[in-house]
């Protein structure tokens with residue numbers, strides 16, 4: 001059977017709900033696939049010495065192999081030197097690879113077809129360069145703190161949206177026979193003090209927010225999970241029996257292996273006995289401290305780590321390798337191979353369809369063959385030092401396409417906004433006045449007299465081992481960089497048709513910008529990677545209607561979020577379940593632009609809400625399959641709604657389904673996203689969105705019963721164009 005995992009789990013790029021329903025039906029085959037892989041792993045294991053087993057679980061050391069992580073080959077079973085390489089948006093330090101859009105841009109499309117295709121292409125490139133384990137996708141940081149440095153690597157602070165994106169990405173990657181790695185497990189929500197902080201979280205919040213998307217990852221058969229740097233409730237994540245053995249392996253039924261984040265292991269025995277299965281990179285960054293290898297051998301010999309535990313570690317790694325059929329015909333590692341194919345088409349589509357139009361007064365957009373345009377800001381052009389001048393994108397100079405850190409890839413080319421605008425202007429006969437600086441001097445000259453002025457601003461963040469312009473990972477505030485507020489004000493003063501384009505790793509506070517009457521439009525262009533300019537021009541000129549929706553809330557003030565980077569040694573997660581829109585809803589705070597918001601060049605109406613349910617109240621039951629109890633994944637309700645394009649142009653709408661749990665579920669969020677669809681609609685066309693609710697979608701985590709429970713009572717159902725633009729209301733009762 002070729003590509004066993006994919007044959008079992010892959011669904012065509014239908015609505016996510018159909019995909020997950022199929023998965024539920026196929027759960028039995030998933031278990032059978034793992035069983036077969038385990039059987040092969042057991043046979044192989046019986047041929048191995050203890051030293052071989054230790055080698056399988058121990059990286060060769062920092063900077064000692066062709067990849068970021070490497071383990072030694074074992075000739076007797078044909079096991080290769082395993083290559084583990086970042087990352088979540090492409091092959092880090094690849095020679096000729098695609099720099100895909102970051103996860104947050106993929107989430108911003110709300111388009112499972114594009115998200116899945118992105119995953120398939122990521123996997124194809126990883127296979128093409130002989131990477132066995134691709135270190136992504138990311139569900140931690142989830143993004144509870146808007147300033148979190150690495151939020152952009154993942155899919156945003158809603159666990160449902162992130163869970164769907166995790167599944168689609170993992171299934172896409174693994175469809176190519178490449179092992180995916182869901183990271184960082186768990187509660188790694190900030191870069192500041194990430195290697196010392198303890199994230200202290202209550203049981204319910206752990207389950208309903210942070211573990212939720214990892215359950216999707218496990219349900220999609222992810223081969224590996226990376227434990228994170230931080231402590232969880234006082235114990236290092238990579239030494240934490242409760243989260244590794246308890247939550248991940250026992251409760252979620254995870255069959256693959258847990259690897260450490262790079263140098264996140266602290267002890268030999270603690271890590272082994274708490275469920276960590278592979279140490280990476282195998283030494284510290286000085287190459288001096290080695291915690292497994294010979295130390296693990298000794299620990300096994302003197303009984304501090306049992307032989308059975310070592311067997312279990314090795315078997316999990318081998319089973320994952322067999323599950324993905326990497327034992328047959330896998331390409332040799334060559335990170336310099338050209339594997340781009342036509343994948344840039346996915347980059348452009350995600351970059352474009354992830355653009356969120358926030359404001360469009362007087363229908364200033366789309367542009368209509370302007371005779372003169374002003375283009376202003378240092379981020380309108382490519383970094384003058386070169387598109388890849390800063391290692392791991394560790395600078396914010398020129399146009400922004402991704403944040404910085406290990407979750408980056410080198411750009412094979414980079415189309416900056418000005419490059420694409422210039423091309424378009426030539427065909428339209430438009431004159432462009434370019435001022436590629438952030439200085440407010442000279443703006444009157446450049447901007448006045450133009451039909452419209454496009455001003456480009458950014459906000460950047462990344463991983464804490466790099467400091468950019470004084471920012472060590474997490475953003476110190478939610479302001480645009482490089483005096484963006486003053487720049488926009490100066491432009492809007494000079495030109496009353498100012499269009500602000502924002503490239504950012506996360507929310508910024510837009511109040512100063514929106515207060516100026518000259519600002520007619522705000523285009524939230526996110527992180528578009530190598531297709532930055534092309535995607536923008538597609539939207540600015542109306543080649544497509546904007547169809548992205550915010551994957552996070554944009555607040556009026558930073559303090560409105562109710563979460564912040566912690567500077568001390570502990571983060572108590574006192575906000576509990578109430579992050580992002582849950583917090584705004586609960587506290588009656590008006591956001592500037594709510595979660596799920598995004599304008600279009602056309603308009604949509606909603607009608608004909610229909611709800612059917614067979615759900616019964618009570619705890620989840622069934623055997624544990626990958627992802628948790630089987631019953632959680634059963635479809636128990638269906639909601640449909642009709643959306644019509646009532647405007648004059650083609651467009652795409654994202655109807656969103658939110659549920660309100662009955663009051664018998666204590667202290668629950670006012671509403672929670674539990675379905676979405678992306679409908680492409682011609683003028684006058686109607687389509688039906690179908691949302692299939694699984695038992696888990698209607699459940700809360702009952703800490704007393706230690707199980708997911710569907711509460712009895714009346715469930716509220718709303719379908720709308722955003723989390724605050726709710727068009728259809730209904731309810732159904734569960735007894």
Ligand SMILES: OC[C@H]1O[C@@H](O[C@H]2[C@H](O)[C@@H](O)[C@H](O[C@H]3[C@H](O)[C@@H](O)[C@H](O)O[C@@H]3CO)O[C@@H]2CO)[C@H](O)[C@@H](O)[C@@H]1O
Pocket residue numbers: 068086087135183261262285406407465
């Ligand atoms: O890449 C594998 C995982 O690595 C973690 O990040 C590490 C990153 O990959 C690595 O480049 C960086 O190394 C620096 C090191 O921290 C520093 O002490 C040394 O002086 O310079 C090194 C090179 O710049 O370390 C990062 C960890 O600190 C990611 O968390 C994980 O997501 C990756 O998959």
